[in-house]
Amino acid sequence: MRASASTFGPTALAGSQNPPWMSFLSIPTMEIIRTPPARIVRGLTSIAFVFLFVPGCSSSGSQSDGGGDSSAGASSSGGSASGSSGSASGSGGPSGASSSGSGSSSGSAASSSGGEGPDAGSTGSDASIADVAAADGAGDATAQAGDGAAGSVWTGTWASAPDGTCTAAVGQTVRSIVHTSIGGNAARVRISNAHGNGPLHISNVHLAQRTTGSSIDPATDTALTFAGQPDVTVPASSFALSDGASFVVKPTSDVVVSFFVMSSSGGTCQQNAFQTNYMAAGDMVSSPSLNGGQNQNYLYILGLDVQNPAAEGAVVALGASITTGFRAPADTNMRWPNLLAARLVDANRTIGVLNEGISGDITSGALSRFDRDVLSQTGVKWVIFSDNPINDLGGRSTPTNDINQIKMMMSMAHAKGVKFLCSTLTPYTPDEPARTTVIDFIKSAGSGCDGIVDQDTATHDPAAPTMWAPQFNSGDGLHPNAAGMQAIANCVDLTLFK
Numbered sequence: 001m002r003a004s005a006s007t008f009g010p011t012a013l014a015g016s017q018n019p020p021w022m023s024f025l026s027i028p029t030m031e032i033i034r035t036p037p038a039r040i041v042r043g044l045t046s047i048a049f050v051f052l053f054v055p056g057c058s059s060s061g062s063q064s065d066g067g068g069d070s071s072a073g074a075s076s077s078g079g080s081a082s083g084s085s086g087s088a089s090g091s092g093g094p095s096g097a098s099s100s101g102s103g104s105s106s107g108s109a110a111s112s113s114g115g116e117g118p119d120a121g122s123t124g125s126d127a128s129i130a131d132v133a134a135a136d137g138a139g140d141a142t143a144q145a146g147d148g149a150a151g152s153v154w155t156g157t158w159a160s161a162p163d164g165t166c167t168a169a170v171g172q173t174v175r176s177i178v179h180t181s182i183g184g185n186a187a188r189v190r191i192s193n194a195h196g197n198g199p200l201h202i203s204n205v206h207l208a209q210r211t212t213g214s215s216i217d218p219a220t221d222t223a224l225t226f227a228g229q230p231d232v233t234v235p236a237s238s239f240a241l242s243d244g245a246s247f248v249v250k251p252t253s254d255v256v257v258s259f260f261v262m263s264s265s266g267g268t269c270q271q272n273a274f275q276t277n278y279m280a281a282g283d284m285v286s287s288p289s290l291n292g293g294q295n296q297n298y299l300y301i302l303g304l305d306v307q308n309p310a311a312e313g314a315v316v317a318l319g320a321s322i323t324t325g326f327r328a329p330a331d332t333n334m335r336w337p338n339l340l341a342a343r344l345v346d347a348n349r350t351i352g353v354l355n356e357g358i359s360g361d362i363t364s365g366a367l368s369r370f371d372r373d374v375l376s377q378t379g380v381k382w383v384i385f386s387d388n389p390i391n392d393l394g395g396r397s398t399p400t401n402d403i404n405q406i407k408m409m410m411s412m413a414h415a416k417g418v419k420f421l422c423s424t425l426t427p428y429t430p431d432e433p434a435r436t437t438v439i440d441f442i443k444s445a446g447s448g449c450d451g452i453v454d455q456d457t458a459t460h461d462p463a464a465p466t467m468w469a470p471q472f473n474s475g476d477g478l479h480p481n482a483a484g485m486q487a488i489a490n491c492v493d494l495t496l497f498k
Contacts, residue, residue, distance in 0.1 A: 152186070154244070154378050155378060156304070156378040158179060158355075159355060161356040161369070164271050165266050166271060168264040170262070174261060174301070175214055176275075179253070183248075184306025185247075185306075188242045188243065189207070189303065190239055190303030192302040192303075193264075193268050194239065194372070196234075196264065196267075203259070203260050204260045207257060236266075252345055255304060260285055264300075271359075274296060276331055313380065313497075314381065317386060320391055321359035321360060323386045326479050328481070340489040343489060347494055354380070360391060362388055363392050374409075374413070383409075383420055387425065390431060393435050399437040402438055410449070458487045458488055459480060
């Protein structure tokens with residue numbers, strides 16, 4: 001019997017492109033998770049093995065997960081020029097690189113789907129159990145039957161935010177390269193259908209350690225299951241977690257996730273991965289290398305969790321194009337969250353770093369996806385809110401609006417026991433003086449921030465504080481270069497993670 005995850009109740013329409021304010025009008029989603037007696041759901045109230053979660057929407061922070069990505073895509077450029085021209089762009093560049101060969105394009109502009117609910121339900125006792133970390137703020141969400149490690153804590157080691165749709169790749173093998181933060185002795189993956197118009201059916205999900213390019217070390221090739229089954233069906237606006245499997249994950253290393261797409265009605269993806277990934281016709285999951293198309297997106301696979309007894313939790317980097325790594329060299333893992341992960345490893349800290357950046361996103365967009373992209377992440381204990389206001393403050397919004405939205409996210413985080421770390425804003429002269437107003441709020445005694453990441457001081461020119469320091473400017477006056485990414489990572493005080 002095929003494993004599946006089902007969502008019940010009304011959801012917002014996938015594929016729509018509503019303005020950001022409409023995310024607050026989306027209909028809350030009711031989702032049901034039926035859990036077999038052999039499985040344990042920690043931190044939840046379970047009656048007859050049925051769990052109901054109905055996200056609400058209020059100024060106190062119970063924001064509906066249905067909002068999704070209200071602002072992803074080039075339209076959220078904050079008034080600057082298109083990224084495809086190579087000039088300054090709040091959108092963070094192109095909406096995806098076309099692929100060569102059979103694994104064609106990386107996709108269209110981002111769709112504002114109803115979002116991905118915090119829980120993926122099931123239609124039968126053998127269905128894959130959902131990750132319900134966000135429902136109770138527990139972080140480590142589930143121990144699944146067949147994990148061989150029931151009761152152990154899961155922590156996210158890698159993640160990416162779904163910002164739209166790409167080519168669905170039906171009938172093809174998808175091979176994605178994900179760069180870990182912490183290591184572990186067991187692993188599981190998160191499959192997302194956030195922007196699908198109907199069910200997603202995939203099979204033969206495998207993990208392996210990467211050698212080079214699309215090639216894997218065959219000795220490490222490990223098959224994953226979903227409730228013991230080799231395939232899973234994920235409804236629209238939902239995600240599913242695989243069972244855990246014994247698999248050695250090394251810190252700050254490349255893990256290859258391969259799978260075969262049986263059917264799909266919309267390729268949920270992160271369009272700006274800045275990582276070369278691969279596709280090939282047919283089921284080539286266990287092939288040592290793939291000779292097909294290439295792209296720069298993450299298709300369907302949007303999370304990797306590990307089990308590590310030393311794990312302290314995970315920090316989510318919530319941001320826009322500076323967080324996704326726009327203008328940093330591709331295929332080098334020079335995004336500032338990757339560099340922060342390396343600093344933590346060097347300091348003998350075992351903290352997962354999860355990149356939930358969406359190029360072009362604005363503050364209201366971050367608020368509308370806060371449940372899904374922050375609170376539902378496995379093991380989350382901290383969130384760093386980064387660069388979204390930069391896309392707002394050139395005329396799209398006001399400092400007052402952005403500050404109020406930051407306070408709402410802060411309340412949501414605190415309600416779940418998650419610490420909210422506020423970043424000051426890197427230089428962008430069209431945003432002045434609004435940018436300085438937001439920075440002054442963040443640094444004020446009454447901001448409510450649990451800590452400050454001073455990206456502004458780390459990157460501005462001391463002689464001209466509203467300008468980039470020349471050595472950190474990518475050339476567009478908006479995004480940092482690789483050295484600037486390192487400066488941002490270096491300014492994070494590691495003692496904030498306690």
